[in-house]
Amino acid sequence: SMGTNLLVVRPGAPGVRSSGEIATLTTADAEAIRLEVPNVAAIAPARSSATTLRYGNIDYRTQVEGTWPSLPAVRDWNMAEGGFFTEADLNGYAPVIVLGQTVVDALFPDSGDPVGKYVLVGNIPFEVVGILEPKGAAAFGRDQDDIAYVPITTGFMRLFGQQYANSITAKVTNSDFVDDTETAIHTLLLARHRTEDFQIRNTASMLETLESMSNTMTILLGSVAAISLLVGGIGVMNIMLVSVTERTREIGLRMATGARMSNILVQFNTEALVVCGVGGMIGVLLGISVAYVLSSAGMNIAINAMPSILAFICAFLTGLVFGYLPARKAAQLDPVVALASE
Incomplete structure (x- = not known):
């Protein structure tokens, strides 16, 4: 749940500060990792931007992230209401959105059921199809519930204006072989890009810390x-x-x-x-x-x-x-x- 079994691929050469504007990662890279790298249980590319959401007369600025339907499996994130968008939504460029609990509290202060209602993302109406369970703060204090998810295809076409990803997150099946999986992903992307224009971040240090606490x-x-x-x-x-x-x-x-x-x-x-x-x-x-x-x-x-x-x-x-x-x-x-x- 804390993401101790994740590998995160970000754009930019090693030693260069990763930026969402570096166009080196694509959804095709994510698909290649999913199909060719062993020990990968699920994978989800992502592209995000800060956008204003509106419902009625309430505006709220938050992070809107385009991703795949596999994100709940990657992040171990359950639904509180409704459901996550599907492969059909992804392939059909559907204008659907899944909201985090902080966004729900801001846009729907009367505690009404948001599922089935429409919110404006920028100037484009999106149907709310699900609400994520509260996940709380991340390791460095960021509110993980202050986010909204849309199909990445819809985001590419209607929101972001760019066809590349900010990151690719892979969930490993067996944490004991996370280093081997990282090496396999590095080899695959190096062969695809023919240059090391990406960075792979391993959360094994967090896993080691938690295992040490557990052993203690x-x-x-x-x-x-x-x-x-x-x-x-x-x-x-x-x-x-x-x-x-x-x-x-x-x-x-x-x-x-x-x-x-x-x-x-x-x-x-x-x-x-x-x-x-x-x-x-x-x-x-x-x-x-x-x-x-x-x-x-x-x-x-x-x-x-x-x-x-x-x-x-x-x-x-x-x-x-x-x-x-x-x-x-x-x-x-x-x-x-x-x-x-x-």
Whole structure:
């Protein structure tokens, strides 16, 4: 959603400040990348300009961007109302427009449904076919919702007066191979243009930052979980030691009637496993129940079977590890001393 799996191609040679007025990228370049470069899930060229939109007596100046119908897939951007324009709209030069939430709030302050209404883009009427979900600010504070999208073919013909793109954005399928994909795009465009009159920007640094944050949180939460298991294990061990002390005569009686050390060891280890296993099952059921309650209250909760299974296994292993010492102590008791104890 933040665009950590995107490659952005911009016009202009490396080292030259990219400008929308450099006519080196075309929609044909985007089509070539889509067809010939592996690991590209979706691609969208774009051409934009600042334009005044009007509805009724309200004027609002915003960024109008011509693009392909694949933009929602590239940007992971869902629709709040209506739908995005289609391939038929793109091929038919349809005068349709999709608005960001900031533009909707400015042009339709009465909160009426804008879908199906017409807004003037410059002096040309465009039908509103969809409203994008609010996306918020970009990494450097730009309002991503302050934008309107039209088919790029319509924009070329009626709005921009130019037949080239400001940028081409490609969404990679597997972020692990983003560098290879960048190299493939560079090779393809270099062969098409016969000169390096483009720049490719890789958002891998943002991806690395987010992965680093995720790893840090994983280590932090894992440490908290490990400490919790240690404390719980010590509690189980204390309980089992108390149980051994209180049942010393019982242990001596079992030994006197033929029980071996291994029988005593298995008995108390089994008790520790049962205690931790039942506790683990109760914990898993309680966790799932709380998750469902929070989900019904409107929070986004993802329930996955694997963490629950791992949690139960950890509880079971805690009983096995921390129950061994009390079981070993019980198994090593002298039957004569055990029977004589009060």
